[in-house]
Amino acid sequence: MEAAACKRSLSRRASSSLFRLRCPSLNSVRLRRVFDIFDKNHDGVITVQEIHQALTRLGLETDLCDLESTIKSFIKPGDIGITYEGFVSLHQSLDQTFFGLELEEEEEEEEEEDLTEAFKVFDEDGDGFISAQELQAVLGKLGLPEGKEIGRVEQMICSVDQNHDGRVDFFEFKNMMASVVVRSS
Incomplete structure (x- = not known):
């Protein structure tokens, strides 16, 4: 029940212009830069906490529960966080889920x-x-x-x-x- 509440909360937030990750011209170079900014210790993995800290520093308040429930399916079993490949998949998933195909x-x-x-x-x-x-x-x-x-x-x-x-x-x-x-x- 708690996870469902988190997902609903994230859905409302994700559809706002402040949470949007989608941009038609966002390409692998720019997405890699975003990943590297989140990866504070440069270990090639970003934890939910690192993402939360970066978003908070940018003034984009997020709920840790929301982030965790959204990101956990993109973290490989045994890993402590999301790899760049998982981050790309997360971006693509959010793009399709919240914005779909547009003119x-x-x-x-x-x-x-x-x-x-x-x-x-x-x-x-x-x-x-x-x-x-x-x-x-x-x-x-x-x-x-x-x-x-x-x-x-x-x-x-x-x-x-x-x-x-x-x-x-x-x-x-x-x-x-x-x-x-x-x-x-």
């Missing part, structure tokens, strides 16, 4: 919404721009080494900042995301 126009709208949500994670003060300090804060929350080096973060901002105002607006963010996507055929 191309709807996919483009969802991609725009996903980019907007991703932008909001970095734009902590909500002013419509990502500053070096905001980027550094998010990278730090994720435990990435770049989060400790403001000079490196400023270089990252400069590499995306097309109008040279020292910060990244949504248009620049969108262009940057489009340039890192490797389209699959």
